[in-house]
Amino acid sequence: MIAIEGLSKSFETARRSSHTALADISLNVAAGEFVSILGPSGCGKSTLLYIVGGFVPPTEGTVAVNGKPVTGPGPDRGPVFQEFALFPWKTVLGNVMYGLLERGMARSKAEERARALIGLVHLKGYEHFYPKELSGGMKQRVAIARTLAYGPSILLMDEPFGALDAHTRTGLQNELLDIWERDRKTVLFVTHSVEEAVFLSDRVVVLTRSPGRIKQTVAIGLSRPRRRAQLLVDRRYQTLVVDIERLMDAPEEAP
Ligand SMILES: Nc1ncnc2c1ncn2[C@@H]1O[C@H](COP(=O)(O)OP(=O)(O)OP(=O)(O)O)[C@@H](O)[C@H]1O
Numbered sequence: 001m002i003a004i005e006g007l008s009k010s011f012e013t014a015r016r017s018s019h020t021a022l023a024d025i026s027l028n029v030a031a032g033e034f035v036s037i038l039g040p041s042g043c044g045k046s047t048l049l050y051i052v053g054g055f056v057p058p059t060e061g062t063v064a065v066n067g068k069p070v071t072g073p074g075p076d077r078g079p080v081f082q083e084f085a086l087f088p089w090k091t092v093l094g095n096v097m098y099g100l101l102e103r104g105m106a107r108s109k110a111e112e113r114a115r116a117l118i119g120l121v122h123l124k125g126y127e128h129f130y131p132k133e134l135s136g137g138m139k140q141r142v143a144i145a146r147t148l149a150y151g152p153s154i155l156l157m158d159e160p161f162g163a164l165d166a167h168t169r170t171g172l173q174n175e176l177l178d179i180w181e182r183d184r185k186t187v188l189f190v191t192h193s194v195e196e197a198v199f200l201s202d203r204v205v206v207l208t209r210s211p212g213r214i215k216q217t218v219a220i221g222l223s224r225p226r227r228r229a230q231l232l233v234d235r236r237y238q239t240l241v242v243d244i245e246r247l248m249d250a251p252e253e254a255p
């Protein structure tokens, strides 16, 4: 579904020297697969997601979605990035409806769909609240509902739960898995948390220090549906977490 081939990205810096953020990334993600990207800060994880989203062009290599080269953003790929703030002057309902109205959906239909999604992310009763009246976790759920509203088959999630407390984060992980198990969306998920990556994913891709290359891809063969409380005492889960942590700490071989 997502075919990334020989992808590299260099940025021109202010001093005119070029800085390589990503080097030679090749990765195929199957339809309905949940893939997480782990790696040190600055290794190019966000850059990779922006390129797949079509927000940033690659320097070398190609990205194709369903066989079609990515040349810009599209409704098939839904970003959930922390920087994509909600509209502060719109209510929860207004924020979730926004993309639907933009795309020409009739108001009554857009409202019906938005209300259903607000229920899905457990925000029923908050339809007329403004973002500033919501907690961080609630805002992030609105952002997820807003992205789900226009029905992307691919979710591109850049540390969507990074700023949340552990309890809220766990709740949202469970909600995301529920949604994913229902709709089987293809998910590319960036996180700093090894536990989060193992809990959620079918595969975890570990990148090297900058410039990011693929260090190793680890298949997470844990059965689904997954329950966090059960996994925490599951030896296979614990082993995967420890192995991936070791992998991230291991010195890098020269390319
Ligand atoms: N627009 C830009 N212009 C110049 N350099 C950039 C730009 N965007 C990113 N970079 C550089 O590319 C590298 C990778 O950045 P990126 O944000 O992708 O890292 P990251 O893995 O997401 O880091 P973090 O885990 O801290 O979010 C960094 O060295 C950064 O300085």
Ligand SMILES: [Mg+2]
Pocket: 045, 046, 047, 158
């Ligand atoms: Mg980032």
